Amino acid sequence: MxxxxxxxxxxxxxxxxxxxxxxxxxxxxxxxxxxxxxxxxxxxxxxxxxxxxxxxxxxxxxxxxxxxxVHTEPRRPLFIYQAMLKADKFEWILQKGTEIGVSGFAPVISQRTVVRPAEKVRRKFPRWQTILREAAEQSERGVIPRLDGPYDWPAVLGQGEGVRLLLYAAERERSVGLVQALAGIDPLTPVSLLLGPEGGFSPEEAEEAQAAGWRVASLGPRILRAETAALVAATLVLHQS
Known part of the structure; x- marks a missing residue:
């Protein structure tokens, strides 16, 4: 139907x-x-x-x-704070993330993002809302994911609910894996993921995020494209719920 x-x-x-x-x-x-x-x-x-x-x-x-x-919504709320990527890649995350079950998204303007002026990002919101709605209809979801932001770097550090995880590839050999970071956490606890742009977060940004309470986690020893990392992370988080 x-x-x-x-x-x-x-x-x-x-x-x-x-x-x-x-x-x-x-x-x-x-x-x-x-x-x-x-x-x-x-x-x-x-x-x-x-x-x-x-x-x-x-x-x-x-x-x-x-x-x-409607019984298709994941038990665990998952919110993705994604540093801005090139338009087609960011929209791909919105579409596929909605299909997977992500609860909400927010674009972030970080040091290495390609699209920087917040007003330019905000003008894309009507198109992004349409992408979210159509993906929610196609995947038989009962709600449309929320779209917040855009946030600059200082502002996003104060965002996020529940378990707040920063995916930082530069620390992948020393940081805990994403699945390990969620071990023992109640499956109903919200999770917030902060993901970087194509060039990743700078060391200074990673330090500031940790100082603000974000915990560093990794997706393993390999380097993933930004859009791949977002969907792999979302899948792992929702699989744990």
Missing amino acids: HRFFLLQTTLDPGAPVDLTPIAHQLRTVLRLEPGDQILLLDGSGAAFPTQIQSLDRSQAWGRVLSREA
């Missing part, structure tokens, strides 16, 4: 619902017709089977049939 997030719409079983915001997708892209059923989501973790009642080029209406719980 096709899934759509309607975050600004009240969804009540038995009540009519305005489907006009997704009328083009229903009629032109998916070629659905009145009588067909779709699944609406309000972003709270609930799903609402809905029958299309009317559908034309300019508007669409449906009727909510019932309310169901």
Whole structure:
């Protein structure tokens, strides 16, 4: 069943619902017709089977049939603070991270990031929100990951919930592995990951992060691309929950 997030719409079983915001997708892209059923989501973790009642080029209406719980969300909240990468790589992390089950993302402007002005990063947010929504629909999630920031380096050091881990490749031979860092931690405890840009974090940034309470962890002896590291780390964290 096709899934759509309607975050600004009240969804009540038995009540009519305005489907006009997704009328083009229903009629032109998916070629659905009145009588067909779709699944609406309000972003709270609930799903609402809905029958299309009317559908034309300019508007669409449906009727909510019932309310169901969505059981596809990971038990452990995971938030990724990712130093900015080139646009396609950062968007790839957003898309695939959403599919994996990441709870939220925030772009970070660090010493070696390619895209530096915060305002330039902020202008990308509408596009990124669309990527998150579409990935959440495709992967059958019940919520859309949160998008925060952008944060400059001093600001991000005060962010993060639960276990806060800095992935720092330069210390990989002396730092604890990511799986080891989570050993013995309650599987419901939130995890925050701070990941670097293509050139990694500088030694000064790593020292400042540790002084602010971030614990250094590694993904093993090999050097991974920034976008690879983000998804490997997310997979390992969520596998532990």
